[in-house]
Amino acid sequence: MHYTTYGDTNLRVSVAGLGAGGFSRLGLGTGGSQADAVAVVHAALDRGINLIDTAAAYGTEEVVGKAIGGLDRSQLVLATKAGFGRGPDRVPPETVIASLDRSLRLLGTDYIDIFQIHAVSPERYDWVHGELVPALLREKAKGKFRHLGITETPPFDPGHAMLQRAIPDGCWESVMVAFHMLHQNARAGVFPATTAAGVGTMLMFVVRGIFAQPERLSATLAELRLPELDFLVHPGGAHDMVDAAYRFARYETGVDVVLFGTGSVDHVHRNVESLLKPPLPEEDVARLRAVYGHVVGVGLDVPTRPKPA
Numbered sequence: 001m002h003y004t005t006y007g008d009t010n011l012r013v014s015v016a017g018l019g020a021g022g023f024s025r026l027g028l029g030t031g032g033s034q035a036d037a038v039a040v041v042h043a044a045l046d047r048g049i050n051l052i053d054t055a056a057a058y059g060t061e062e063v064v065g066k067a068i069g070g071l072d073r074s075q076l077v078l079a080t081k082a083g084f085g086r087g088p089d090r091v092p093p094e095t096v097i098a099s100l101d102r103s104l105r106l107l108g109t110d111y112i113d114i115f116q117i118h119a120v121s122p123e124r125y126d127w128v129h130g131e132l133v134p135a136l137l138r139e140k141a142k143g144k145f146r147h148l149g150i151t152e153t154p155p156f157d158p159g160h161a162m163l164q165r166a167i168p169d170g171c172w173e174s175v176m177v178a179f180h181m182l183h184q185n186a187r188a189g190v191f192p193a194t195t196a197a198g199v200g201t202m203l204m205f206v207v208r209g210i211f212a213q214p215e216r217l218s219a220t221l222a223e224l225r226l227p228e229l230d231f232l233v234h235p236g237g238a239h240d241m242v243d244a245a246y247r248f249a250r251y252e253t254g255v256d257v258v259l260f261g262t263g264s265v266d267h268v269h270r271n272v273e274s275l276l277k278p279p280l281p282e283e284d285v286a287r288l289r290a291v292y293g294h295v296v297g298v299g300l301d302v303p304t305r306p307k308p309a
């Protein structure tokens with residue numbers, strides 16, 4: 001595994017992170033058992049992954065807690081999130097603090113490394129910053145978490161408007177952002193600001209539905225009147241489209257951690273292998289940037305299952 005320092009935090013993180021949400025939810029979202037989910041976490045840890053991202057909304061904190069039970073806590077970087085209600089009514093900060101306390105209990109730990117506010121839209125940001133952050137910083141001072149983070153809502157905020165407002169506020173030590181081969185606008189819109197401010201970056205949506213489903217990818221490209229991405233797969237290039245997606249994202253300047261969500265031990269191994277391979281050939285990356293770099297908001301599937309990301 002390769003490791004890096006996460007923004008200006010002193011966390012040493014694996015460049016590959018295990019996402020316990022998305023459609024798979026460690027397999028719990030696709031018919032897997034708790035034992036299967038534990039096996040996915042163990043496979044990731046065996047490959048040297050030390051960062052696991054979960055959330056109160058995923059229903060996977062308990063199984064992550066089981067999987068890491070008895071391990072040396074100091075070797076793990078645990079990230080989780082709290083939501084704050086979807087409707088127009090704001091939940092009181094006490095509800096978010098209760099979520100943090102529940103996460104600590106379910107994960108079986110006395111501190112979270114990265115505690116994130118989950119899926120903040122531009123419209124809700126002022127309330128999050130003005131009301132929630134001061135209350136959470138008091139919990140941080142008690143030692144319940146080490147670093148404060150925020151995650152965006154890619155299907156509803158493909159231009160990263162929320163993060164563009166949040167990063168200059170200086171209270172966020174971590175952001176989670178969507179970036180992939182057909183949604184590259186964080187290169188100009190987010191990464192220069194996170195790099196300048198020393199904010200750690202985790203990527204989500206690097207594969208999601210679109211790059212794991214060849215027929216869907218073809219249909220999307222046809223709709224956009226863009227050529228197929230097959231040129232990426234060749235000897236000396238990517239092994240397949242998923243391999244291309246991970247390697248493209250991994251070497252983007254300003255990216256610390258690429259998350260992947262899966263319910264498959266086999267996919268854990270394949271994804272780690274992709275993320276440890278060298279960058280895609282320079283001419284392939286240049287073509288991806290030149291021909292597809294203008295595309296925004298493709299493949300950011302709105303979750304359709306219960307308890308999604």
Ligand SMILES: NC(=O)c1ccc[n+]([C@@H]2O[C@H](COP(=O)([O-])OP(=O)(O)OC[C@H]3O[C@@H](n4cnc5c(N)ncnc54)[C@H](OP(=O)(O)O)[C@@H]3O)[C@@H](O)[C@H]2O)c1
Pocket residue numbers: 018019020021022023024027030053054081118119151152153154176203204205206207208209212242259260261262263264267270271309
């Ligand atoms: N707003 C937010 O805070 C937010 C939103 C979304 C996601 N997230 C976080 O980001 C993480 C990553 O996002 P994600 O899980 O949605 O997307 P992702 O990791 O880009 O894609 C996951 C999808 O790709 C499939 N997949 C993974 N490896 C594969 C492989 N080698 N071959 C074929 N298919 C493969 C998975 O199915 P299999 O199970 O079959 O592998 C799953 O359907 C989440 O788990 C979550 O922790 C946060």
